[in-house]
Amino acid sequence: MDDQHEIVIEPGAGVMRYWNDLWHYRELFYFLAWRDILVRYKQTFIGIAWALVRPLLTMIVFTIIFGKIAKLPSEGVPYPIMVFAAMLPWQFFASAISEASNSLIGNTNLISKVYFPRLIIPTSSVITSFVDFLISGGILICLMAWYRFVPDWRILTLPLFIIIAFASAMGGGLLLTALNVKYRDFRYIVPFIAQFGLYISPVGFSSSVIPSQWRLLYSLNPMVGVIDGFRWAILGGKAQIFWPGFFLSITLVAALFVTGLWYFRKMERTFADVI
């Protein structure tokens, strides 16, 4: 019998083994995300259209309210495109934190009956939201074609900003997931964060409308950096970015990611006992 399969179970077992296990179970990320997507499209009547309709309607409403009625500036690009470039990371973040925070509660039977690194469950929810993000990305391409809008070289940096968006979704998601297991009333707080965040983040308007003395304070919201980054990359030449604020936001994203991961790992060993 080979010794590589020797497992020692003791209080506070090794960190290395955890990441090894995570690697061993890597296909489960895919399977759980695949399950969630499959089930969603089997259950909901409008199926895949759901991923299209939600951001599209929000974009139309924001364009009318902020662009047409409030007549806010649009950084020199069509207002719908400006809104949509921000809708992408915001929707991803909002749906990732709400799906992830419910994921452990929704998979109670898995947690109390089989072992695998628990990190896989909320991460799969984030991946599921990422698939919606990609679908919404398709709408943006259609919008750009409709307005005959051609992005410049900056679009090539988009993957970098997607990674930052992913890190913020993971960080927020893991933190709220662990808190939601410990304190069940967090499920009332998460929708509030998602709703409230939409208004305090520069989704419906450009963050250039914020008076310059407040910009750094405004950037304490990590999503400000993520959204501004997306706009900078997608809208090209005319979009301005406030770099000090951006780096502040990115630092906070990194802090959120590390805190979320640390807190999740710390709480993880007790999940099976408290859930």
Added chain:
Amino acid sequence: MSNTVIKVDNLGKKYTIRHEQKERYTALRDVLARGIKNAGKRLLSPFTVYHSPFTSSQEDFWALKNVSFEVKQGEKIGIIGRNGAGKSTLLKILSRITEPTTGRIKLRGKVASLLEVGTGFHPELTGRENIYLNGAILGMTKAEIKRKFDEIVFFSEIEKFLDTPVKRYSSGMYVRLAFAVAAHLEPEILIVDEVLAVGDAQFQKKCIGKMDEIGNQGRTVLFVSHNLAMVTALTTKAVLLADGRAVEDGPTGPVIDRYMRMMSSDIDLSLSERTDRKGSGNLVIVDFAIEDAQGSRNNVAVSGQEARFVIRFKRNPDCNMDNVIFSFSIESLTGEKLLLFANDITGDSFSGLPLEGNAVCTIPKFPLIPGIYRITVWARRNQEFLDWISPAAEIQVMDGDFFGTGRRKKEKFGPFLAAHSWVVESVQG
């Protein structure tokens, strides 16, 4: 080949029970409210010592303590013990679902544990999709599942329904598919909970055959069950747990004997003193007895004669106690469930229960052959389990003239007796 594959060393698991808390889970709201309340108390009378909100009325409970045993490669070992003895905690630690508080376990080889069949099955997905999903959850890679797919489908006998959502499966089909996936894990150490107690008899036989086969391939099987007959049939060694400790380990036969002696000594205690019960306690069963036709109470029933089973209860005066369902089951000494008696299946319902009273069940012709049997007794109300005690009593069934002919049924045809009669009818042809 007698190397040790499982070595459990001084294992302990501590749970903290909060008495004050009635909710099943913590809410941030309550933590904050408690904190503010205590801070307020402290402000009002700063010189009194108060417990912190987080440590008040907590009690440590050791579900397992100082458990040590070894399992050698290829051994089939049973874990037995009554409810609350720590069996499921041990299983959860062995399957790495929860961490021990003290001690360590060394496992050599790939471990698969089956604490439930069909973990992670999703009702909306098809049989095919669920095979992949369940396989991945149990730790198989996609390639491995693909390779064994046909074998799994063949074993489960559901070929025709592969592309039907499992929510439309019968419970038998569901269990068959779930077991089939698990049975093809090919682990070196297999940990199984009582999952085999499901499905029809024929499939159960197939599952036991599969487990035997796994055992004979030099793999190690750890089997937890209440069904002593199954433990005897499947295992060669056993570990007996009682109150979180391993009190005996060795060849299955003697360990089971010890367990049965232990259960008999439980029965000597009066029901109101028993602590190994489950339920909310809004109604407690304080006594269980059989009354014969003359009204004398003992634990003896006679085959074929009337038997009155009396459940004495006390209820919480503050609770509404309508529609309480009293039940008891009769089991063989090896744990096979033989008969169930309950007032919901007979359609008898009671409202306005007295504070203390007897629930009496009359069986006109007692239908079991002579022998010793065990009783499990419980009461529930809607979804709430009020009380549950197992085993609550041991009863003796005496020989009686069931058929009124002075003749007896032979024991090898099973324990049941049924009144019947015969005629011969000629067929015109």
